[in-house]
Amino acid sequence: MTKKSDQKKGPRVVADNRRAxxxxxxxxxxxxxIILAGTEVKSLREGKASLxxxxxxxxxxxxxxxxxxxxxxxxxxxxxxxxxRPRKLLLKRREIGKLLGAVQRKGITLVPxxxxxxxxxxxxxxxxxxxxxxxxxxxxxxxxRTWNREKARLxxxxx
Numbered sequence: 001m002t003k004k005s006d007q008k009k010g011p012r013v014v015a016d017n018r019r020a021x022x023x024x025x026x027x028x029x030x031x032x033x034i035i036l037a038g039t040e041v042k043s044l045r046e047g048k049a050s051l052x053x054x055x056x057x058x059x060x061x062x063x064x065x066x067x068x069x070x071x072x073x074x075x076x077x078x079x080x081x082x083x084x085r086p087r088k089l090l091l092k093r094r095e096i097g098k099l100l101g102a103v104q105r106k107g108i109t110l111v112p113x114x115x116x117x118x119x120x121x122x123x124x125x126x127x128x129x130x131x132x133x134x135x136x137x138x139x140x141x142x143x144x145r146t147w148n149r150e151k152a153r154l155x156x157x158x159x
Contacts, residue, residue, distance in 0.1 A: 013114050020051075024130035024133060028129045034090065044117075054066065065088075
């Protein structure tokens, strides 16, 4: 039997959008709650989800997570959810205004970075205000990443 103190602390990441940092410059990150159906929560707890083509957008004065893939729950039978349905994000009115203003004025894109369960067991989404990278910016990022990897390898070899 495991004690509560033995269990891992901190958020448990379910889905991570690793390509977002390659395709976008991340300006600011905002944590948002998400409205889920029961079978979606169970599917997420199994660790199955994908944010590959997901984005956030405004609809009826609220922010929605669109195109995020949460597979059907295996034991959900007829009560299962749609896999790519729009999911409403829980944000304060001031945060919604800030995000919408940035999208309309500056041409910012709202990109989800990860879905995770916090310490209290609530599903959360990290939304980034991001600007798209050009091809030469992506090449520059790749060069820096390669050089840092090479530098770390050289330091390990020298001791």
